Amino acid sequence: MGSTISTFINDFNFFIFLLFALMYSYKIVYILVAFKAKQDNEPEMKIIHPSKYAVIIAARNEELVIGKLIKSIKNQKYPEKLIDIFVVADNCTDNTARVAEEAGAIVRERFNKALIGKGYALDYMLKIIEKEYSSRKYEGYFVFDADNLLDENYILEMNKTFSQGYRVITSYRNSKNYDQNWISAGYALWFLHEAEYINLPRMALNSSCAISGTGFLVHADLIKENGGWTHHLLTEDIEFSVSQILKGEKIGYCRSAVFYDEQPVTFDQSWHQRLRWAKGFYQVFAKYGRNLVGGIFRGERNRFSCYDMIMTIMPSMLISSISIIVNGLFYLAGLFELVDGKVTIYAITMAMLKSFGWNYSILFILGLITTLTEWGKIHCSGWKKIAYTITFPFFMITYIPISAIALFKDVEWKPIAHTVAKSLDDLR
Template sequence: MVKDLLEMVSQFIFYLGIVFTLLFLYKVFYIFVAFKARRDHSQEEKEVPLHKYAFLIPARNEELVIGQLIQSIKNQNYPRELYDIYVCADNCTDQTAEIARQAGAIVTERFNKEVVGKGYALNHLLNIIKRDYSSESYDGYFVFDADNLLDENYIQEMNKTFNQGYRVTTSYRNSKNYDENWITSGYALWFLYEAEFLNRPRMYLKTSCAVSGTGFLIHSDVIKENGGWVHHLLTEDIEFTVAQIIKGEKIGYCGKAVFYDEQPSIFSESWKQRLRWAKGFYQVFMRYGKDLMNGIIRGKGNRVSCFDMMMTLAPIIIVSFLSLVGNIVVLLLALLEGEGLFNEYVFRGAGGILSIYVFLFFFGLITTTMEWNKIRCSNWKKIFYMFTFPLFMFTYLPISLVALFKKIEWKPIQHTVVKSIDDLR
């Protein structure tokens, strides 16, 4: 009977692996496209019109880092009269508002304990601009978190992509604290992979890229059409992305526009943050999954983008979890049954777990190799963190499972890495 159960579990894992491979094979294709896109990227620089922008920065108890962000924005190689900096000190109990004002930002304070989250702070800022600064005419709005830092050419590069006609554009996300530990490097390596091996090939293939958290530019017309910032699920960035793609919008990517952000270094903080992300993905999937499916079936120019986002949202992490658990069950059953089944099933189960590790290691290896010179970290740590990257990704499995059943509310992540853009150079 144990042998029959082992065979049944093994078959389940096998067919699950086939489905998983077929659905995500296109992301391996993206890697090859990314290499070609990088080779073809060098183009003759042309002068483009300069536009006026506003920076929107929601901040909750960010007195340690808000000043460095504002300074990096003020130091841009872009005419200072063509951009303004707005900060929403959202339910703050520290000196965030005062420090932001002293640094040169236009600051508004918001106190509302009933509706909390980044989306509400963004909409508050947009309402304040509309009410009190209506004389200012902004062509677009940058969205940043308080812990970010901008490369000095950030606006200049984003303005070029803006002039290509993209009404939403995301950028290259690097890390302030890649070298801190296996958790911070795990985050950072994923964001680098997302930028160069997901968004770059999407841009090259003229499908839609995806906004990820922070560091993006929105045309003022999009804000007007949406009636402000109307996305308030736990992952407002993914909700915004999906909603725009369903409408037929193509989100652009600017790899030359570089910014840095801080990653959680304590596992409990990381668990809390990624639990919110996982729950938010489920929320977006439940709300927009039907529309994405309609886009895949009936869409004209955005079928690929709808499929891509469906594969991003679909709870594939649960499929991975089932596969991993299945392999562990095979291992345990084979060990309990005795030596007779050991060779046949233990190696099969161990091979399944190892194959998942190798699959994730491959993505970490490719990303680390290609972005080697951009990673702020010693060489031996770069190599070491390639091996810990799959372990970091494995931790998403229990997080995603807990997120299915646990009620989760938005909570801020404390930022403590105080660096300037000069420190990162």
């Protein structure tokens, strides 16, 4: 009996590993493409038409940081008359609205305890702009979180990609507090990897990228076609990306447009945020999964992007959750001696250690590649860069229990306090 269970557990975990390898083998191609794209020189740009933009910031109790963001927007090397800043102070109980207004933004306050979330705040402000500021004829809308900071060339660089015809563009996401601890560094290193080893190769292969939370630009015509911001699942960013890809839109990436954001630093904050993300990914798959599968086999455009999005929003979390549940059930059965206890516990322990070793090794390699190639852009001491590369796999592996719990738990949006009030000069 024990030998049979041991064989089953080992075979099951090996099957899970092979399944992952099969589904995500294309990410190896992404890394190779990214290496080449990093070495290629940027093509000479013709004189670019400077578009007029509205910057929208959805803020909830962000009085400590929002002034720094607005200042970084005001300091852009881009015609000031072509940038208007709009802040929606969403259910705020502090001085966010006053601080934003004093910094030079157009501010509106929103109080709605029933419709909670960034998507509702964005839609609220977009409708105000359409009603009160339509004469300004904005060509695009930038979306930022209140804790962000923009490099001084950010809008100039994004405008270059916008002028190439992309109607949705994401950018290079760096961190204000990479050096704070292993949790903030785990987030930051993943976002750097996502930018340069997922979105960059997507761009190079003429596939579609995806927006990630903040730091993106959307064409005004697209917002008008959609009837505002209509995406209100727990992960409105990936929902928006998937919906546009299904419509045939190609989302672009501008690696020369750099912004910084603040990452959570406590495990409790991180746990709840990533639980929301995991639940949101399940929601997106439930709503759009069938159409994404159809897009792979029947779509005329973005067929590979549909596959890429399915791999992004579902399998890794779902399969990891199934794996941990199956291993956990056998482990409990062994503890209660419903099966051969000692043999079962030993077999599962060894199988889980082997699985952990493989996962750690793969994630360490991804983190190491990203750390080495982005070394000069990471605002952190050298020894911490190395240390946080070692802890990065532990941070990522904690997604596995989070994903398993998200399958069964009701999750609501909760704000995360931002307290890192740094300027660009502080980062430099």
